[in-house]
Amino acid sequence: MDLSIESVLSIALGIGLAAAAGFRIFVPLLAAGLAARVGYLPLTDGFEWLGSTPALVTLGTAAVFEALAYFIPGVDHALDLLAGPAAVGAGVVASAAVMADIPPAVLWPVAIIAGGGIAGLTKGSTALLRAKSGMATAGLANPVVATVETVGATGLAILALAVPLLCLAGVVALLYWVTKKAGRVLFG
Secondary structure, three states: OOOOHHHHHHHHHHHHHHHHHHHOOHHHHHHHHHHHHOOOOOOOOOOHHHHOHHHHHHHHHHHHHHHHHOOOOOHHHHHHHHHHHHHHHHHHHHHHHHOOOOOHHHHHHHHHHHHHHHHHHHHHHHHHHHHHHHHHHOOOOHHHHHHHHHHHHHHHHHHHHHOHHHHHHHHHHHHHHHHHHHHHHHHO
């Protein structure tokens, strides 16, 4: 099967949004919904609800509460535990929602494996960073980590919408760096 440049761009966009879901679950879904609402982004059949007023109000409210909750000591660590599976699910939804004109036989494996996988890796990396930050600073640096995560989710979602291939390249570079760093920590 030959993929058109539009198909490649929509896959890159989906993976970029999924990576952002690893930082904050609701921010990339909100960004995709807003982009669809203003006519910038076509959504996959069955995901048009993402641009609806009820969905945008719900996602916006959830994004604000999620971002603020990470500033509450103790709640931030509990959210990291709960957000792991939720981030994977949000990564799958974010990926699948924007891969318009991709055959289902390609869309769902890419959304589940790449979208869910990258969201899970991003979430796992940020949870590890928060745990290390919490141990090293008795939790005093965790608000800084929370701010960086929220800004990262927002920036990554915007970058994915604006220049999906550049975003994908950035995500791959970040994963490479995290993998090398984790390898050094684990294997000396």
